[in-house]
Amino acid sequence: xxxxxxxxxxxxxxxxxxxxxCSTKQPEAAAExxxxxxxxxxxxxxxxxxxxxxxGVLLETLFDGLVGYxxxxxxxxxxxxxxxxxxxxxxxxxxIKKGWKFHNGExxxxxxxxxxxxxxxxxxxxxxxxxxxxxxxxxxxLNGEKRxxxxxxxxxKIDDHxxxxxxxxxxxxxxLRLGYSSYVPLPKVAFEDMDAFGxxxxxxxxxxxxxxxxxxxxVNIRLKPFDGYSGPNKPQNKGLNFVFYTSxxxxxxxxxxxxxxxxxxxxxxxxxxxxEADFPKSHSNRPYAAIESFGIPYALDHFxxxxxxxxxxxxxxxxxxxxxxxxxxxxxxxxxxxxxxxPTLGGTPDIxxxxxxxxxxxxxxxxxxxxxxxxPYNSTFKIAYNADGGHQPWVEAVTNSIRQTLNIKAxxxxxxxxxxxxxxVVNDKLDSGYRTGWxxxxxxxxxxxxxxxxxxxxxxxxxxxxxxxDKLLSTAASSSSAKEAQxxxxxxxxxxxxxxxxxPLWYKSASTAxxxxxxxxxxxxxxxxxxTKLTKEGDE
Numbered sequence: 389x390x391x392x393x394x395x396x397x398x399x400x401x402x403x404x405x406x407x408x409x410c411s412t413k414q415p416e417a418a419a420e421x422x423x424x425x426x427x428x429x430x431x432x433x434x435x436x437x438x439x440x441x442x443x444g445v446l447l448e449t450l451f452d453g454l455v456g457y458x459x460x461x462x463x464x465x466x467x468x469x470x471x472x473x474x475x476x477x478x479x480x481x482x483x484i485k486k487g488w489k490f491h492n493g494e495x496x497x498x499x500x501x502x503x504x505x506x507x508x509x510x511x512x513x514x515x516x517x518x519x520x521x522x523x524x525x526x527x528x529x530l531n532g533e534k535r536x537x538x539x540x541x542x543x544x545k546i547d548d549h550x551x552x553x554x555x556x557x558x559x560x561x562x563x564l565r566l567g568y569s570s571y572v573p574l575p576k577v578a579f580e581d582m583d584a585f586g587x588x589x590x591x592x593x594x595x596x597x598x599x600x601x602x603x604x605x606x607v608n609i610r611l612k613p614f615d616g617y618s619g620p621n622k623p624q625n626k627g628l629n630f631v632f633y634t635s636x637x638x639x640x641x642x643x644x645x646x647x648x649x650x651x652x653x654x655x656x657x658x659x660x661x662x663x664e665a666d667f668p669k670s671h672s673n674r675p676y677a678a679i680e681s682f683g684i685p686y687a688l689d690h691f692x693x694x695x696x697x698x699x700x701x702x703x704x705x706x707x708x709x710x711x712x713x714x715x716x717x718x719x720x721x722x723x724x725x726x727x728x729x730x731p732t733l734g735g736t737p738d739i740x741x742x743x744x745x746x747x748x749x750x751x752x753x754x755x756x757x758x759x760x761x762x763x764p765y766n767s768t769f770k771i772a773y774n775a776d777g778g779h780q781p782w783v784e785a786v787t788n789s790i791r792q793t794l795n796i797k798a799x800x801x802x803x804x805x806x807x808x809x810x811x812x813v814v815n816d817k818l819d820s821g822y823r824t825g826w827x828x829x830x831x832x833x834x835x836x837x838x839x840x841x842x843x844x845x846x847x848x849x850x851x852x853x854x855x856x857x858d859k860l861l862s863t864a865a866s867s868s869s870a871k872e873a874q875x876x877x878x879x880x881x882x883x884x885x886x887x888x889x890x891x892p893l894w895y896k897s898a899s900t901a902x903x904x905x906x907x908x909x910x911x912x913x914x915x916x917x918x919x920t921k922l923t924k925e926g927d928e
Contacts, residue, residue: 421598421610421629422906422922423649425639427776428606428632430810432586434578435569436508436515439847440810441827444569445652446630449611449919450591451572452619454482454501455563461677461732461831461913463564466619467496467573467592469549477560480553481546489616490575491596498551500573506530506540507579508570516814517570519839519846523562523865525554558866561832561873568829594621594920595628606632621920624908628919634805636778649903649924653678653896653915656778660719660899667901673721676915677730677828678896679836680722682771682786683813683889684821686851690765693853693887699759701888704769705744706752707793713785714894721899725892728841728884729833732913734870737878741885745892749793756794768797770820774806779823786893813849824849824890831913832870833877837861841889852889 429443438447454468465471469483488496507513509521511531521527526541542554555562565571573592578585588597594617597603598610609630613623631648633639636656642648644666653676655663664671684691684701691697710724723731727739759765771787773779783800791798801820803809812818826847829835839845842861843853857880864876898915905925910918 421612421627422625422919422924423629423631423647424917424919425633425636425643425648425651426609426630427806430807431516432583433589434515434582434586435572435574436504436513436517436520437586438569439516440806441825442632442806444827444829445916446609446611447569447572447589447591448916449593449595449628450589450597451569451593452488452591453567453569453572454484455567456620457567457831457913459910459912459918463567463831466567468566471563471566473560473562477558477562478555480555480562481550482553483550485618486549488592488618490573490592491590491614491616492575492577493616494575494577496573496592497548498545499548500575501571502540502543502545502551503579504572504574505543506538507574507582509540510538511535513582517846519842519844520565520568520570523555523557523559525556527556557862560868561834561865561870564832565830565835568835570829593617594619594623598627608632623920624923625920634776636776643901643903646903649906650909650917650922651900651902652917653911654721654778654899655901657717657781658778659901660717660721663899663901667904670904670906670909671901672909672911673897673899674911674915675723675730675732675895675897676911677732677831677913678825678915679725679728679730680782680823680825680893680896681725681728681890682821682823682893683850684891685816685818685849686889687816688819688821690759690763690767696759696762698887699755699762700765701891702744702886703752703755703759703794704790705888705891706746706748706755707790708786708891708893709747709789710745710894711747713782713789717782717785718894718899721897722894723897725894728881728890728892729836730828730895733828733831733833733836734874737874737881739878739885740882744885744888752793753795756796765796768799770799770801771823772801772803772809772812772818772820773823774804774809775802776805782893783823816851821891822849825896828914834861834865834873837877837880837884841884848889850889852887854883854887857883857887 427442430440431437452466455463456466467484469485472481508515509530524542529537544552575590595611596614598612603609612627640659686693714722726742771783773783787798839847843858860880864873867873898911902909907923908921
């Protein structure tokens with residue numbers, strides 16, 4: 389494929405993008421809050437059933453877990469006073485701080501963790517995040533065809549502020565994961581009606597819902613500081629207003645007009661060339677633990693778990709000119725991927741087979757021809773995407789690269805919003821590839837690999853299953869240190885390079901901007917602003 393042909397396609401896409409969507413200017417009642425671009429959560433805000441970004445960012449402000457992470461991703465004890473392992477890291481004693489309160493005044497105790505984790509793990513509750521508890525002893529008894537108990541046997545209460553967690557296998561780095569929202573405590577009221585609770589969650593974090601009408605679906609969610617918060621991150625502002633846009637362009641235009649304070653993680657594609665000049669004193673471009681990819685379901689015809697499917701996946705990956713697209717479309721805001729993780733999680737490892745992520749048009753055509761000899765391909769290859777996230781330009785660039793390299797039909801498939809796309813993904817209703825991305829739940833390569841690619845992992849949307857890969861993850865988790873585990877995770881990634889359940893595209897940066905009146909703006913290891921530190925001129 390000639391570079392100039394791709395560049396022409398990229399230029400055409402940029403010229404046809406529009407900034408004419410309607411503004412979502414907020415009423416005066418929300419004017420004193422710091423307004424942030426976001427998206428409607430896929431589900432009610434139940435922590436163990438929230439595995440996407442629109443809901444995840446809200447849970448980070450509403451709840452605190454046993455562990456927190458500083459802006460660089462270094463863990464520290466938050467609700468936990470101490471987390472003490474036994475000799476082989478199969479059992480941990482957790483002591484929580486006294487006096488920590490939920491937003492309704494209830495004290496946080498051991499029971500709040502034990503009941504929340506058991507609810508999340510129990511198969512009868514159908515939680516998307518249940519896999520996060522799979523390494524706790526007794527998980528299998530709560531799941532599978534022969535469910536034999538209502539409790540998670542690895543959890544034992546010692547007293548109101550101390551409990552133990554017994555794992556099914558050693559895991560020295562287990563405490564690192566405990567800052568993720570699936571591990572937060574829940575108040576007693578949550579278990580009376582979990583669906584109702586998800587519509588108006590009561591957490592223990594620095595912010596709480598701002599009244600009974602705080603969530604207007606598809607419009608916004610308002611949060612106010614929790615006066616009874618006893619943690620380390622007391623809000624320095626009057627509250628947050630997460631505004632749900634259907635277009636990043638509209639959000640950016642509102643920010644330019646002063647009607648929006650912050651683009652949460654990244655400006656839209658049409659703003660990449662100009663956002664630094666538009667906001668000369670209030671912009672940032674910082675790498676964070678995130679990667680952009682697209683998945684291909686194993687149920688999709690011609691892409692199943694067989695020789696034909698493997699050949700086609702590899703050919704598709706090598707047909708994409710990642711260097712050209714990131715340079716001309718993202719203006720340095722993205723870096724071509726060389727693994728399934730993120731350089732911020734410890735550098736880019738040397739993975740066997742990673743050349744499958746490089747642009748090799750001749751090799752791509754060769755592999756595609758081999759697959760055609762097994763069974764001819766007469767379909768259109770599609771990548772589904774949510775139109776409210778600014779993905780159309782890169783999806784069109786990627787499918788254009790695939791189309792011209794392999795001489796097949798390839799195109800994007802637009803969904804109006806992220807929720808609609810995710811609903812079809814998790815309910816196995818897609819008849820195409822689909823855009824996806826990964827933002828670390830906790831700062832470890834283990835999180836990315838386990839959740840997305842382990843058999844029945846919480847975010848394993850493609851239906852991938854490889855016993856050798858699963859075994860390597862278990863071996864790595866039982867290592868005595870992260871350093872010892874790294875080469876085992878590298879070996880596991882080598883298997884992914886062959887199977888390609890997802891096609892990694894590029895690592896992301898928090899290429900963002902904000903209202904110059906905002907002070908103390910800083911993005912963390914996960915690309916989110918440090919919300920509690922934000923202040924705004926006029927708030928003093």
